[in-house]
Amino acid sequence: MSIISQAFKRLHYPTDVIAQCLRWYLNYALSLRDLEEIMQERGADLDHSTLHRWVIRLTPLLDQxxxxxxxxxxxxxxxxxxxxxxxxQWKYLYRAVDSxxxxxxxxxTAKRYTRAALRFFHQAIRHNELPNTVTIDHSVANHAALRHLNRNTDSTISLIKIRQNKYLNNRV
Structure with missing residues (x-):
């Protein structure tokens, strides 16, 4: 039995009602009170705090x-x-796409520096495989983060090839 089916098993509402509420909440800009009202129109007497507990409890499991x-x-x-x-507030958005x-x-992130770029690369590599090539703009922080990754990788793993392109923001 999977983790998700175990999590849905002990809840007092049908699985399809819970899944529909989660889908609407996560996909659309609905508040929990709006979702409560929609579900009451459909005959399901739900409280917004119940919906919030479902979101907190089930969203990480669904993501996993x-x-x-x-x-x-x-x-x-x-x-x-x-x-x-x-x-x-102004924030820096780090983003990577494949070919x-x-x-x-x-x-x-709030700041743009080597630690933020390194944090981004660690997060991206943890969720995906190690890339062969990374193309970046002429950002010093990104280049320093990739050099740091190459220095600290195992010698059996191939190094990440760093390519630089001045006008990369037109492609990402």
Whole structure:
């Protein structure tokens, strides 16, 4: 019996109702109170705190299960960072895509420096395989993070080839 089926087993509502609520909450910009109202219109008497408990409890399990079925990414990555406004504050968005354009990973940070780039690469490599080639712009922080990764990798593992392209943000 899988972890997800065990988690759904002890809940007092049918699995399809729980799954539908989670899908609507995670896919659309609905508040828990909006979702409570929608479910009451459909005849399910749910409280928003119950919905919140489902989200907290089941979302990590669903994420874990979906990652097992994730399509494998390529070994040639393009990585770039940009700054975006999130809730009125400027943040740096680190993002990597493979050669087919599939998103590998992303990270939001408050600062743009080598530690943030290194954190991004560790996170991306942990969820995917080690890339053969990473194409970056002329960012000093990204280059330093990749050099650090190459210095600290096992000698049996091939090093990451670093390519630099000045106008990479047009492709990522």
């Amino acid at each position: 299960a979906f990652k097992k079925h994730k399509k494998a990414v390529g070994t040639h990555w393009r990585m770039d960072e940009t700054y975006i406004k999130v809730k009125g 087919q354009g599939q998103t590998i990973d992303f990270l939001l």
